[in-house]
Amino acid sequence: MIIIDCEKMKYPNTGLFFFCDMLVRSLINENHGEFDLGFYVPGRYKGRWGESFYYKKKCLLDKIAVVSPAKCQLWHTTFQLAHYVPCNGKVLLTVHDLNFLYEKSDHKQQKYMAKLQKLVDRADRIVAISEFTKDDLIAHTDVGDKRIDVIYNGCNLYRGEICPPAIRPAGDFIFSVATVLPKKNFHVLPCLLQGNDLELIIAGNPSSYVDVILDEARRYGVEERVKIVGPIDESVKHWYFKYCKAFVFPSIAEGFGLPVIEAMAYGKPVFLSRHTCLPEIGGEQAYYFNTDFNRPLMQEEFRQGLDDYYRHEQERAEAIKAHALQFSWAHAARQYLDIYREMTE
Structure with missing residues (x-):
């Protein structure tokens, strides 16, 4: 046995x-x-x-x-x-x-x-x-x-029902999911909402680190568009994966990063940190933030990545899905x- x-x-x-x-x-x-x-x-x-x-x-x-x-x-x-x-x-x-x-x-x-x-x-x-x-x-x-x-x-290929959250985002949104801890580095993300109408949805078990994220959101004047929604059912998580504009995962401590592959299975553009294993997992089909998380540079990297993806959406989505299915x-x-x-x- x-x-x-x-x-x-x-x-x-x-x-x-x-x-x-x-x-x-x-x-x-x-x-x-x-x-x-x-x-x-x-x-x-x-x-x-x-x-x-x-x-x-x-x-x-x-x-x-x-x-x-x-x-x-x-x-x-x-x-x-x-x-x-x-x-x-x-x-x-x-x-x-x-x-x-x-x-x-x-x-x-x-x-x-x-x-x-x-x-x-x-x-x-x-x-x-x-x-x-x-x-x-x-x-x-x-x-x-x-x-x-x-x-x-x-790759967790979800076969169950996909259900929207009780309160849907008002418009286009970017998504991330993980236990909300400092190692996930979520506080670098609110700057990405500056100059657009996107919302940032972060799902996962919360901690006191939530305050750090919201402080950063206030610094950029986007606190009303940063939503930290707590733990969610699989059905809701996959709704967010399916309908997000992009998946963002700036973690500085990962062994693999399962949510990255889950998002890629939907053909979504993923924006990752260059730290630990994430470049190994995302490969050439992911977009990456600079290693120092310089905020103006991150904003430019994000804009360029979205532009690249949505100019060739069907082709890029198929390549990203194929990459995910290798796992x-x-x-x-x-x-x-x-x-x-x-x-x-």
């Missing part, structure tokens, strides 16, 4: 939730009965993917020690700072990012680095979700002679299954 750690699904509307959910669904589809699959889950998710699978529910005793069942050949830990890792058996570790190096104080960096190193030491093999993350991991931890594979996340959850699942096979032979 292979057990996939889905403990981080306790945080809905986050990248880790969607990573675990989409990976599990794709593993089930691509497995064709070869492996018995099991899932380590918060109690409320028991049975989420069908009653025929084994579910190990997280319990209070796991804080002392997690014991992998005797029938488990491999435990797949899906987060680089996981709290719950079995004390026995083989472990595959997926590393998403080392974002704490770019957003935490020195003291917290040391704390998280020690925890990451402990998990790297515990793992028998490692997967990074981008070449950038792999390079970061090698540069900052002692991986020894452990094999590190790169498996890109897939397949089915392909990612098959790569993970290959590793499961190699580690259990």
